[in-house]
Amino acid sequence: MIHISSKYLQIISEILKKYPYSFYTYRSRVKGREEKFLELDLYVVDQTISESIIAFLKEELKDSNISIPVNIISWFDIQEDFRWLIEKDLTIFHTNPNFIKAKTNQFSKSTYLPSPSVKTLPA
Numbered sequence: 001m002i003h004i005s006s007k008y009l010q011i012i013s014e015i016l017k018k019y020p021y022s023f024y025t026y027r028s029r030v031k032g033r034e035e036k037f038l039e040l041d042l043y044v045v046d047q048t049i050s051e052s053i054i055a056f057l058k059e060e061l062k063d064s065n066i067s068i069p070v071n072i073i074s075w076f077d078i079q080e081d082f083r084w085l086i087e088k089d090l091t092i093f094h095t096n097p098n099f100i101k102a103k104t105n106q107f108s109k110s111t112y113l114p115s116p117s118v119k120t121l122p123a
Contacts, residue, residue, distance in 0.1 A: 002093060004040065008066050012040075015060050016094040019053070021046050023072075026089040039069040042093055047076055 002009070002025060016023055023042045044054070054072050061070045075083065 002091060004068070008068060011064050011066055012061065012070065013094055015057070015064060016042075019057065021049055022095045023093045024075075024090040025093040026086045026091065039071060041071045041073060043073050043075050043078075043090065045075040049074055 004012075021044045023044060025040060025042055054074060057072050058070075061072070
């Protein structure tokens, strides 16, 4: 279970559903702490995400006026020893239901591709 208010969960999910990626989280939001200003770290475990998409997504979340900081981080941009440390605590935060399962990633979690009727954002 991810500890975040339903209002913020809905706002963040509305933003994330426009992107063809799975987002994972860990730390206190997963382990039971719901503090008002505790940041939310979201990890994208997909090497195809570009820095420009991450920057656009961060800006969209910032403009949403939610009162908690949300960090979007590419899994491949963090140090390997830190990945090893948090890997067991990763929890799926959001997977777009308009995307179909394509393959399983390194965590035995799914990677999703757009269904034929979904428009995707340019890279």
